[in-house]
Amino acid sequence: MTLILQTVADGLVLGGIYALAAVGFSLIFGVLHVINLSHGVLVLLGAYLALVLSGALHIDPLLTLPLVMVVLFGVGYVYQRFLIQRTVGGTPLGSMLLTFGIALMLQNVMIWVFSPDMKNITPTYAFESFKVAGLTFDAVRVSALAASLVLLSWLALLLKFSSLGRLIRATAQQTLAAQLCGVNVRHVYALTFAVSAAFAGAAGIVIGVILPFSPADEALWTLNAFVVVVLGGVGSPAGALLGGLLLGIVNTLTAQYVGPSFPNVTMFLMLVILLLVRPHGLLGNAFSASR
Amino acid sequence: MNTAAILQVEGLSKSFRGLKAISGVSFAIAPGSITSIIGPNGAGKSTLFNLITGYLAPTAGAVRFKDRPITGMATNRIAELGIARAFQIARPFRDLSVRENVRIGALFGKAGVRDVEATTRRGMELASLMPLADRPASALTVGQLRHLEVARAIATRADLLLADEPCAGLNPTETAAMIDVLRQVRSSGVTVLLVEHDMPSVMEVSDRLLVLDAGTLIADGPPHEVAKDPKVIAAYLGTPEVLS
Amino acid sequence: MKRSFSPAPITLLVVACVALLAAGPLVLPPFYVRVGQLMLYSAGLGLAWGILGGFAGYASFGHAAFIGVGAFAAGLAENSFPTLSPLWLLPLGLLAGGGTCAILSAAVAYPILRLRGTFFAIAMLGVSHVCAELTNNVDFFQGSLGLNFPPIAPSAMEPADFFYWLYLAAGLIVLLIAWQIRRSRFGAGLLSIREDEDTARMLGVPTERYKRLAFVVSAVLTGLLGVLYAHSLGYITTDSVYRDDTNLSLIVYSLLGGMGTLFGPVIGAFLLVFITQVILARLLDFHLFATGLLLVLLVLMAPGGVLGLVRSLRPRRADIAPAE
Numbered sequence: 001m002t003l004i005l006q007t008v009a010d011g012l013v014l015g016g017i018y019a020l021a022a023v024g025f026s027l028i029f030g031v032l033h034v035i036n037l038s039h040g041v042l043v044l045l046g047a048y049l050a051l052v053l054s055g056a057l058h059i060d061p062l063l064t065l066p067l068v069m070v071v072l073f074g075v076g077y078v079y080q081r082f083l084i085q086r087t088v089g090g091t092p093l094g095s096m097l098l099t100f101g102i103a104l105m106l107q108n109v110m111i112w113v114f115s116p117d118m119k120n121i122t123p124t125y126a127f128e129s130f131k132v133a134g135l136t137f138d139a140v141r142v143s144a145l146a147a148s149l150v151l152l153s154w155l156a157l158l159l160k161f162s163s164l165g166r167l168i169r170a171t172a173q174q175t176l177a178a179q180l181c182g183v184n185v186r187h188v189y190a191l192t193f194a195v196s197a198a199f200a201g202a203a204g205i206v207i208g209v210i211l212p213f214s215p216a217d218e219a220l221w222t223l224n225a226f227v228v229v230v231l232g233g234v235g236s237p238a239g240a241l242l243g244g245l246l247l248g249i250v251n252t253l254t255a256q257y258v259g260p261s262f263p264n265v266t267m268f269l270m271l272v273i274l275l276l277v278r279p280h281g282l283l284g285n286a287f288s289a290s291r
Numbered sequence: 292m293n294t295a296a297i298l299q300v301e302g303l304s305k306s307f308r309g310l311k312a313i314s315g316v317s318f319a320i321a322p323g324s325i326t327s328i329i330g331p332n333g334a335g336k337s338t339l340f341n342l343i344t345g346y347l348a349p350t351a352g353a354v355r356f357k358d359r360p361i362t363g364m365a366t367n368r369i370a371e372l373g374i375a376r377a378f379q380i381a382r383p384f385r386d387l388s389v390r391e392n393v394r395i396g397a398l399f400g401k402a403g404v405r406d407v408e409a410t411t412r413r414g415m416e417l418a419s420l421m422p423l424a425d426r427p428a429s430a431l432t433v434g435q436l437r438h439l440e441v442a443r444a445i446a447t448r449a450d451l452l453l454a455d456e457p458c459a460g461l462n463p464t465e466t467a468a469m470i471d472v473l474r475q476v477r478s479s480g481v482t483v484l485l486v487e488h489d490m491p492s493v494m495e496v497s498d499r500l501l502v503l504d505a506g507t508l509i510a511d512g513p514p515h516e517v518a519k520d521p522k523v524i525a526a527y528l529g530t531p532e533v534l535s
Numbered sequence: 536m537k538r539s540f541s542p543a544p545i546t547l548l549v550v551a552c553v554a555l556l557a558a559g560p561l562v563l564p565p566f567y568v569r570v571g572q573l574m575l576y577s578a579g580l581g582l583a584w585g586i587l588g589g590f591a592g593y594a595s596f597g598h599a600a601f602i603g604v605g606a607f608a609a610g611l612a613e614n615s616f617p618t619l620s621p622l623w624l625l626p627l628g629l630l631a632g633g634g635t636c637a638i639l640s641a642a643v644a645y646p647i648l649r650l651r652g653t654f655f656a657i658a659m660l661g662v663s664h665v666c667a668e669l670t671n672n673v674d675f676f677q678g679s680l681g682l683n684f685p686p687i688a689p690s691a692m693e694p695a696d697f698f699y700w701l702y703l704a705a706g707l708i709v710l711l712i713a714w715q716i717r718r719s720r721f722g723a724g725l726l727s728i729r730e731d732e733d734t735a736r737m738l739g740v741p742t743e744r745y746k747r748l749a750f751v752v753s754a755v756l757t758g759l760l761g762v763l764y765a766h767s768l769g770y771i772t773t774d775s776v777y778r779d780d781t782n783l784s785l786i787v788y789s790l791l792g793g794m795g796t797l798f799g800p801v802i803g804a805f806l807l808v809f810i811t812q813v814i815l816a817r818l819l820d821f822h823l824f825a826t827g828l829l830l831v832l833l834v835l836m837a838p839g840g841v842l843g844l845v846r847s848l849r850p851r852r853a854d855i856a857p858a859e
Contacts, residue, residue, distance in 0.1 A: 035653050035657070083831075083835075086835055087834060092652045092653040093594055093656070094834050094838065096653060096656065097786070097790065097830055097833075097834050098830070098831055098834045098835070100783065100827075100830060101826075101827040101829070101830030101831035102827065103827065104823045104824065104826055104827030104830070105823070105824050105827035105828055105831070106827075107823055107827075108820070108821070108822075108823035108827065111820070111823075112820065219779060223660075223664075226657060259672065261668075261671070261672045262668075262672060264664070264668050265665060265668040265669060268661045268662075268664040268665045268668065269661075269665055271657070271658070271661040272647075272658050272661040272662055272665065275650060275657065275658045276647070276649065276650065276658070279650075279654055366737060367736050367739065370737055370739055371739055376737070382731050382734045383731075384726070384727055384730035384731055384734070384735075385730060386730060387726060387727075391726075394723065395723060395724075395735065395740065396738050398720050398723055398724070399724065399735075399738050399739035399740045399741075400739055401739075443738065
């Protein structure tokens, strides 16, 4: 009994982190209708930046969050405005291939700069754990989860109550009407992507703290994000959270009860089946045009 | 009932949750004629077309094509039987040439693969598209694309062409060209049923007019008779142009 | 689009190229023979992919699945008959590999072809990864252990030369099949599906049947090429055949050469292999970057690929205003 509960608890902790790692991807898909295959590489960029900064400044990696997010915000804005924008509105294949190309290029750059080896960001409280209600929780994972939940809530509030959030939602729901109301759609798209990139980078830090990472992982994080979105819903932090938690639980349950090498099979199988059955996820598309 | 009629509509009705869009419409179309359905906006003309081509299932009534019931049949099955539709919003195969577009109609139309090249040519000729045969469809104007719709539909060897506002948005020259095409289609033996707003063209080219108002057929006859019908005039709130 | 070139000169050109290519192993040093193998193999794969992705417009991001399935099915079948003479091994492998791909693709086709565009692309990527993971983790498939392929080259010939000519023959067969499809009613139907599937169906094109047929043909041809590839490697593991960079390359061949054309994948494959294996041979660290950059430049500047550029450079015919 405790084993199942522990496995589920582990899955939830992992899932919260998956949710953060996927929310940026979800936003881009919902607002720009672009499948950003360079999402994973942006996540890794966050991780590597945190590695460098926490080493250079001698601070806890989670404290580098603001700086990393700002840097990735800028990178994301420029990336979208000058490259991805050219493929928006064209064939879906175009933006996928463009982002894939950028992903390959950045992956190679990361290999040059950081080497292809696995790296880790180890905080000072790395090996501590504590018990709650008979279940063991790893301190690092829990603080990573806490960071994820805080960031996800912040994004949800941003989207719902801020003027930027309103702009993004309006543009996503009825692009032409938004333009006619004077919204600079390109700017909004770039801002949305910037937000997405910032969150991807934040996720990278959180992931880097709990798992070893290397440039080759980028595809996995992109696909992970895709599964989360297809599971939980497009365009909303709530959808990302739901999808992430579900994926996390499925992951840990599969690893525990089927075999340690089977979580990936299950993930891909779920992806294919979900695409066939309900491609817009349990919560649907948060930006579907109001009729 | 005229048993030689190519299309028979009997007591057709369609309600959308209590809103009666079409009520008890009945008519028969003679083969080789051009019949136009006219009526004020919101009269139900497009709904009627959709009922005939199988996009919508009727609430009541029946549609017979060549004396064969087709009520509620799937759209592509109806296409196989010999009814073709040319849309107001043309959907050409953009990267293919005009000839290749029409050829698809000929290859997959009613009679299969016989005489594909001859049928393709005939389709293009009837739609006055021969000079543009090798142009990519993406290079055509709106008017030319309407011609392409018709050409492709004809190439399927359809016996009945349903044309959905073929002159909408066209300038007078383009409209006249389109009407000419419809005349050529009729003389090749294909029956034409169209929905149209352009009154002068409709009066000029139709053998018969069906006037729809608020879902019911209020007049049915040759243009010069229908034009004088007081019910029709009332439905249009007395537009004098109809009388010319 | 009207064919830019009339058939007879093209046929002559193709025959001349084939003759030239056939002479390859006789004059080229071994390194270039191996590069030639890769070129021909890639061209065949590109052509097979193009039947579904280029002609019908269903761009699969996961065709490596069929390379893997074909290779492993062949390997498992051949290893079950260790006493069989080499002459019979390859046909057995081809039968097993091709047959398994046929069954798998026919089964997957029904659900997966209901998806369009990006969803279809990603779903196929998912299928590729599922196959890879199952091969790796289920002991029966021996994916992590690896499979051995007994040598099949005749003793009188250099294995590298043998496989070169084998790939040339296979590539030629795939080219002929693709060519035949393209000029047939089936091919015209596929093109119309690519352009506007709903309108095509309304005009009477049996879209579902045609899509499934294109999917299975593409899968089987890919699988058969995978069997050859496995034999040329001699020993395979999951990672030698289920590769994400292969998944990507298949698309890039068509993109580079000209998406949807007959010779586009061939041109694209030859070019890309040449660039990565010859020009960048000593710059292994640069491969990912170069492929990525090429992809970005293609998407932004030349989405029609090489053949698209060629077409746009030809002088335009004078526009005749049509009599209206």
